[in-house]
């Protein structure tokens with residue numbers, strides 16, 4: 001008798017990947033198996049492909065790896081102890097899988113559990129770039145009919161962006177600046193706009209700024225053209241080493257700076273500026289606490305992230321996407337989606 005297999009994208013070394021037949025995941029007690037319908041590729045995946053990802057060097061992750069942490073699908077099997085009503089439900093799942101026992105977990109911060117696995121990222125937990133995925137039932141979030149698989153796979157990045165927007169603490173009459181118009185930056189801009197703020201965006205290239213304008217953000221600037229206007233909050237969603245300090249420089253006194261981007265080397269800020277301006281600084285890691293609010297925002301139409309998806313490809317094209325190859329017919333958005341059921 002042969003073991004059932006599924007197709008999965010396997011990263012074996014920096015720059016080395018292939019689609020392989022791997023043993024089909026099994027629903028062990030407490031877990032479910034999901035038939036994956038859509039997966040987003042993000043900057044973290046690219047860092048694993050290039051070998052730059054910090055977790056590789058800290059021992060949290062090792063090749064071979066199965067990537068994919070922005071996903072949506074349908075539950076096809078449940079393990080012992082799992083509510084059978086999950087069967088057939090459309091879901092997305094939390095990337096962060098805390099151990100559920102430590103102090104951080106007990107205090108509601110399982111996303112920063114020191115012993116956590118991260119789906120497709122850390123601790124050997126296989127990711128969603130495959131036909132099927134196994135995850136703990138407790139990490140699931142049901143998707144309403146109004147949130148299809150495309151939107152469902154955008155809940156994870158959306159949750160990160162929503163937390164950044166919430167931390168900015170702005171509303172009607174306020175002005176916010178987002179540094180770095182990638183997926184997270186543009187999603188944060190959308191959530192800030194939904195909160196009523198006037199949103200400005202700062203980026204590097206004419207193309208990305210033109211795309212931001214096409215999404216209804218006319219205040220799109222380069223660092224050189226950034227106007228000398230008061231910003232009540234600044235969200236750094238870039239990977240530029242110097243922008244955390246710029247965020248602190250341009251924010252208004254008593255304003256807020258939010259750090260959700262990450263550079264390849266330490267960024268420094270002058271804490272004298274922080275306290276002399278009475279600024280609140282917030283760091284954001286992970287979407288976990290905001291997943292349900294993100295699903296609600298998408299379902300109600302307060303935020304529509306669909307234009308961010310430039311192309312949808314099959315598993316066979318993931319290596320090319322991670323290598324930065326241009327996908328034929330791709331739109332101007334920053335996000336590539338994968339349909340593991342496709343060719």
Ligand SMILES: [Zn+2]
Pocket residue numbers: 098099100101102103104105106110113114115116
């Ligand atoms: Zn824990």
